[in-house]
Amino acid sequence: MNENGNQKYLALFGRQPSISLAEIQAVLGKNQVEDLGSASILESLPNMSYLGGTTKLAQIIKITPNPPLDDSPELITQIIDAHLKQAQRRKINLGLSIYSTSVSASKIKHTLANVKQQYKTKDISIRTIPSNQPTLNAAKVIFNKLTSDKGLEIVMLAHEDKWIVAKTVAVQDVNAYSRRDHNKPVRDSKNGMLPPKLAQIMLNLAQVSADSHVLDPFCGTGTVLQEALLMGVGGVFGSDLSLDMVEASKKNLSWLDSASRITGKWQVAQTDATTGNWQHNIDKVVAETSLGPALNSLPSTTELNTIIEQTNKLHLMFLKNLHKQITSKSVACLAFPAWIKANKSYINLPVIDQLHNLGYNFIDFRSDSHKPGLYYHRPNAVVARRLIVLTKLDKR
Numbered sequence: 001m002n003e004n005g006n007q008k009y010l011a012l013f014g015r016q017p018s019i020s021l022a023e024i025q026a027v028l029g030k031n032q033v034e035d036l037g038s039a040s041i042l043e044s045l046p047n048m049s050y051l052g053g054t055t056k057l058a059q060i061i062k063i064t065p066n067p068p069l070d071d072s073p074e075l076i077t078q079i080i081d082a083h084l085k086q087a088q089r090r091k092i093n094l095g096l097s098i099y100s101t102s103v104s105a106s107k108i109k110h111t112l113a114n115v116k117q118q119y120k121t122k123d124i125s126i127r128t129i130p131s132n133q134p135t136l137n138a139a140k141v142i143f144n145k146l147t148s149d150k151g152l153e154i155v156m157l158a159h160e161d162k163w164i165v166a167k168t169v170a171v172q173d174v175n176a177y178s179r180r181d182h183n184k185p186v187r188d189s190k191n192g193m194l195p196p197k198l199a200q201i202m203l204n205l206a207q208v209s210a211d212s213h214v215l216d217p218f219c220g221t222g223t224v225l226q227e228a229l230l231m232g233v234g235g236v237f238g239s240d241l242s243l244d245m246v247e248a249s250k251k252n253l254s255w256l257d258s259a260s261r262i263t264g265k266w267q268v269a270q271t272d273a274t275t276g277n278w279q280h281n282i283d284k285v286v287a288e289t290s291l292g293p294a295l296n297s298l299p300s301t302t303e304l305n306t307i308i309e310q311t312n313k314l315h316l317m318f319l320k321n322l323h324k325q326i327t328s329k330s331v332a333c334l335a336f337p338a339w340i341k342a343n344k345s346y347i348n349l350p351v352i353d354q355l356h357n358l359g360y361n362f363i364d365f366r367s368d369s370h371k372p373g374l375y376y377h378r379p380n381a382v383v384a385r386r387l388i389v390l391t392k393l394d395k396r
């Protein structure tokens, strides 16, 4: 609770915490979010289904300087008692996740065994959820119904000199993501598909709402359009240079129409993003642009320079074309390619340094706990996606 007696929440972040933080700040407002590095404290509870970068949301019960795991974990029993009372049950599943380098999975196992024994003497059945890790993943929380009356997950996170103790209220629906990613009729492994979670993050960074019109000028198989419709956006428009990709998006969105309850309108057409005219009210632009060739390893400097030069030219032309068609109220969130060097630094497109001259405001998401720049990539990837949020510069 905060000083006004309001409930606070803990958001636990995924693999790329700087992006998760930027997303949740965009959704709730910066002043509603306290940055803890790999997690944050929230003043209100966002809708988990629409967040791509947060893996768990938990209701904060106590912030304490004392490590809450010892041989008589009173706080744990208090939380269990409250849950049993509220759910009016004598049998529950129990999970315990500790986000701290100082606590091992075996210590957690030992604590859970003690708790189980303690309740057994009161004729209450606690089924503890085993894990080889100190934290339970979303799939385990869902499978064991730990966010329902039937179960409970207690979360403890160590931050600086304090412990945040909380009760999980929502986790990322990993099954729903994989269903909509794998069941759609057309997938495109050649160009690489945008993970639905990243599409959600980008839509949130562009601050889409129900009355937004979202354009994806590099729509490919339509992941951004799909996620925007699922988030309840009123109208989406996709375009792509490739007729095959236009057909792919149409097939996927028709499937979505039949498989889910979406109310927004959608349209897809063939357009070259460097020269075309979208003839639509461009309110929000969300796109993973052309990332250049898929690479398994970093090519020679000469080859890489050629790739960068060609990709940069396309981006430059696209940004000039887009600029003519947006208003000062439009917001764009774009994923540009960035190449990862052996020393883990990034090579960005040169056009990023020209954004101001091209008439764009580059909204930088900086935090004290993360390096600058929002980059998304798999652990051994060669090409990362750099997320750029832009508005049109006001000419005074």
Ligand SMILES: C[S@@+](CC[C@H](N)C(=O)[O-])C[C@H]1O[C@@H](n2cnc3c(N)ncnc32)[C@H](O)[C@@H]1O
Pocket (backbone or CB within 6 Å): 188, 191, 192, 193, 194, 217, 218, 219, 220, 221, 222, 223, 224, 239, 240, 241, 242, 245, 271, 272, 273, 274, 288, 289, 290, 291, 314
């Ligand atoms: C990385 S893919 C986008 C994938 C998409 N986000 C998805 O989920 O399937 C980039 C797309 O840009 C398209 N593209 C390349 N050059 C283009 C151009 N000049 N204008 C419009 N689309 C272009 C490609 O056909 C490809 O579908």
